[in-house]
Amino acid sequence: MKLNRNFKNLKDNYLFAEIDRRVKAYTAEFPQSDIISLGIGDVTLPLSAKTIDACKSAAVDMSTRGGFRGYGPYDGYPFLKNAIVDYYKQHKVELHADEVFVTDGAKNGIGNFLDLFDADNTVLIPDPVYPAYVDANVLAGHKIIYADATKENGFLAMPPKRGKADIIYLCSPNNPTGAAYTAEQLKAWVDFALDCGAVILYDAAYEAFIETKGIAHSIFEVSGARECAVEFCSFSKMSGFTGVRCGWIVIPMESPLNRMWLHRQAIKFNGTSYVVQRMAESALRGGYEDTKKMVAAYKANAKLITAKLDALGIEYVGGVNAPYVWFYCGVDSWEFFDYLLKRARIVCTPGSGFGNNGNGWIRLTAFNTEERTREALIRFESFWKDFRTVADKKFTRV
Numbered sequence: 001m002k003l004n005r006n007f008k009n010l011k012d013n014y015l016f017a018e019i020d021r022r023v024k025a026y027t028a029e030f031p032q033s034d035i036i037s038l039g040i041g042d043v044t045l046p047l048s049a050k051t052i053d054a055c056k057s058a059a060v061d062m063s064t065r066g067g068f069r070g071y072g073p074y075d076g077y078p079f080l081k082n083a084i085v086d087y088y089k090q091h092k093v094e095l096h097a098d099e100v101f102v103t104d105g106a107k108n109g110i111g112n113f114l115d116l117f118d119a120d121n122t123v124l125i126p127d128p129v130y131p132a133y134v135d136a137n138v139l140a141g142h143k144i145i146y147a148d149a150t151k152e153n154g155f156l157a158m159p160p161k162r163g164k165a166d167i168i169y170l171c172s173p174n175n176p177t178g179a180a181y182t183a184e185q186l187k188a189w190v191d192f193a194l195d196c197g198a199v200i201l202y203d204a205a206y207e208a209f210i211e212t213k214g215i216a217h218s219i220f221e222v223s224g225a226r227e228c229a230v231e232f233c234s235f236s237k238m239s240g241f242t243g244v245r246c247g248w249i250v251i252p253m254e255s256p257l258n259r260m261w262l263h264r265q266a267i268k269f270n271g272t273s274y275v276v277q278r279m280a281e282s283a284l285r286g287g288y289e290d291t292k293k294m295v296a297a298y299k300a301n302a303k304l305i306t307a308k309l310d311a312l313g314i315e316y317v318g319g320v321n322a323p324y325v326w327f328y329c330g331v332d333s334w335e336f337f338d339y340l341l342k343r344a345r346i347v348c349t350p351g352s353g354f355g356n357n358g359n360g361w362i363r364l365t366a367f368n369t370e371e372r373t374r375e376a377l378i379r380f381e382s383f384w385k386d387f388r389t390v391a392d393k394k395f396t397r398v
C-alpha cells in the first residue's frame with residue numbers, strides 16, 4: 001500500500017484545531033471563565049418553522065407507498081433544481097436545470113470537484129482565503145500560486161499582470177475578509193481566465209448576504225463567465241443548514257465539466273437525501289421570507305460589530321455584504337488572539353491562519369446571538385483601550 005504522499009505537505013496545525021487547542025488550554029486553567037466566541041463560522045439560529053414543516057411533510061411522504069423515495073437522481077430532484085434556477089432569475093441569470101447539481105454542501109463540492117482535474121495543474125488562490133481550497137489542492141498534488149489580497153486592493157485579489165494559471169479560486173463575498181467583488185472586477189478575472197484557458201471555481205457561499213448595488217450575486221452575471229466558470233453555493237449560512245447539509249454547483253452545459261461531473265457523481269455519490277432537498281426547496285420558495293430574516297439577523301450583528309469598530313477608530317473591511325468583519329490589529333495575529341482571550345475572554349480568528357497576507361488582521365463573525373455579540377463588544381471596548389497602551393511594548397508589530 002502506498003499512502004497519498006501529499007498528506008505530508010499539509011500544514012500540521014489546521015487553523016480551527018489550533019484555536020480549539022488554545023481555548024481548551026485556557027479553560028482548563030480558568031474553568032469558570034465565560035468565553036464568548038466571535039470566531040465561529042457556524043450558525044447559531046435554529047431552523048425556521050417552514051423548514052421544519054417541509055422536513056415533516058417530506059418524512060410523511062417517505063412513510064407512504066406513493067411518496068416513498070429510494071435513491072434519488074445523482075444531480076438532485078427537479079423540484080430543487082428548478083427552485084435554484086428560479087432563485088437565479090432575480091439577478092437576471094438564466095440557467096437550465098441540467099446545469100444545476102445539488103450537493104451535500106459547498107465544502108464537499110469544492111473538494112470533490114478536483115477529481116475532474118489532472119495533477120499537472122497550476123492553481124491560483126487568493127491570499128488570504130478560506131483554507132479548504134489550499135488544503136484540497138495540496139492533497140491533489142497541484143502546484144499552488146497565490147494572488148495577493150491586501151489592504152491596498154481592498155482585500156480583493158485581482159488577476160496577475162504576468163503569468164498564467166489553470167484553475168482559479170475566487171470567493172465572494174469573501175471568507176475571511178467579508179470583501180465582495182463588483183461585476184466589473186469579476187469581468188477582469190473572466191477575461192484573464194479566458195486568456196489563460198483556465199477555469200474559475202467561484203465560491204458564492206455568502207451570496208445571500210449581499211446588499212450593495214453593483215456587487216455580483218453570481219459570476220454568471222458577467223459576460224464570458226459561461227465559457228470559463230463554475231459556481232458553488234450553499235444553504236449553510238443563508239438558511240442555517242450547516243448541520244442539515246445541502247448546497248449546489250452550477251456548471252454550464254457548454255463546459256465539458258458538466259458531463260464529467262455528472263459522471264463523477266454517478267461513480268462516487270448517491271444523492272442528497274430527499275428530506276433535505278425538500279427542506280432546501282422550502283428555503284427558496286415558501287420559506288424564503290424566513291431565509292431572508294435569518295440572514296438579516298446575522299447582518300444586524302455584523303452592524304453592531306462594525307459600529308463598535310467605527311467608534312473605536314479601528315480599520316476594517318467587510319461586515320456589509322458578508323457575516324465577516326476583518327479588522328487591523330497591527331500586531332502578530334496569534335499574539336493578539338491570545339491576549340484577547342486572556343483579557344476579554346473573547347475568541348476571534350487570527351488572520352494569519354488564512355494566509356500570509358492575513359497577519360496583523362483578525363476575523364470576527366456575526367454568527368453568535370445578538371445578546372452574546374453585544375456582551376462581547378462591551379468587553380472588547382475596554383480591552384481595546386488597554387491593548388492600545390501596551391501594543392508597542394508587548395507585541396510583535398506587523
Ligand code: PLP
Nearest residue numbers: 105106107130175205234236247
Ligand atoms: N465556502 C466558504 C467560503 C465557506 O466559508 C464555507 C463554510 O464556512 C463553505 C464553503 C462550506 O459550506 P458548506 O457548509 O456548504 O459545506
